Amino acid sequence: MNKTKIAVLISGNGSNLQAIIDACKDSNYPAEIGLIISNNKDAYGLERAKTSGIAYEVINHKDFSTRESFDKQMDSILTKNKIEFICLAGFMRLLSGYFVNKWKNKLINIHPSLLPAFKGVNAQKQALDYGVKVTGCTVHFVTEDMDAGPIIMQKVIEIYSTDTEKSLTQRLLEQEHKCYVEALSLVLGAKNDL
Ligand code: GRF
Numbered sequence: 778m779n780k781t782k783i784a785v786l787i788s789g790n791g792s793n794l795q796a797i798i799d800a801c802k803d804s805n806y807p808a809e810i811g812l813i814i815s816n817n818k819d820a821y822g823l824e825r826a827k828t829s830g831i832a833y834e835v836i837n838h839k840d841f842s843t844r845e846s847f848d849k850q851m852d853s854i855l856t857k858n859k860i861e862f863i864c865l866a867g868f869m870r871l872l873s874g875y876f877v878n879k880w881k882n883k884l885i886n887i888h889p890s891l892l893p894a895f896k897g898v899n900a901q902k903q904a905l906d907y908g909v910k911v912t913g914c915t916v917h918f919v920t921e922d923m924d925a926g927p928i929i930m931q932k933v934i935e936i937y938s939t940d941t942e943k944s945l946t947q948r949l950l951e952q953e954h955k956c957y958v959e960a961l962s963l964v965l966g967a968k969n970d971l
Contacts, residue, residue, distance in 0.1 A: 778804055781965045782811040784860040786851075786868040791822020793866035793887055796954035797961065798829050806958075807965040812858045814851060816870055832858070838870055848876035864961060865919065874921050884919040885964065887957050889949050891915060891931055896924035901945045904936065911935055912945070914953045916960035930960035 780801075785794050794813065800806045813826040813833040826833040834854055841847035847870075855863065865886040877884065890900035892915040895907075904912040913933040918926035932952040936945060 778807065780809040781807055781861050782859055783808045783862045783864055783961075784812040784814060784855055784858070785810055785864045785866050786814045786816075787820055787822040787866050788815060788817045788869040789820050789822065789867045791820060791825050791866065792950055793864075793953055793957050794822045795825050796958050797864060797866070798825065798831065800958040800962070807962055808862070811860050812855065814854070816847075816868070822867075844871065845873045845875050848873045852876060852879060862965065864957070866957065871923065872919065877919055877921050880919075882918060885916055885929065885960065886919050886924075886926075887953055887960075888915050888917065888924050889946070889953065891933065892917060892924055892928060901949060902942050905940065905942060905945060909936060912949070914949055914956050916956055929964060930956055932956045 785797055787794050797808070798810060801809050810831050813822065813831055815823055815833065815835050816838045818835045818837065823833055823835070836847065836850055836854070838847045841850065861883065863880055863884045865884070888900060890904060891913045894909070895903040901912070911933050913931050915931045916929045918929065920926035932955065934948055934952055
């Protein structure tokens, strides 16, 4: 299996990162994680990186005066590490046009709603407040517009009358982990077949 060397960008808990780490352990899975980047030194996802022995970098966006200079630093570290593909997994920074265009078709994200519904932060709360009866998650290519790139895969769940933001978030995460692992495999499998 010709594995693609990917980077995962995080800001927090990193449960989607963990799902990708676990999937990559399978010799038949088409990805290996070459680098984890966090913009937050306290992200729990960094503990996951340490536990699994994967290289990581903390790049604090506050050390940079512009969005683009932060992105250029990330780009140079990704290139230095020979990264071929990037997964955003709870990475809470908007990326510049420079970065998004440079990594076009090699940059994907997961969002906890059925896009194009409920873009932006607190998607679970937005869904509850609106009163929709189903919601889900979306893995999509990243473009300059937030939460708007071509959709790769979605998974749907029902919203129960008893759901709280916490219970919905938890049930969604279970689907997110499956969706991210399957979508990444789909995209990389298609790329390797070319
Ligand atoms: C997930 O809900 C993801 O869809 C969103 O941020 C959250 C990250 O969770 N983009 P985790 O850090 O992967 O646990």
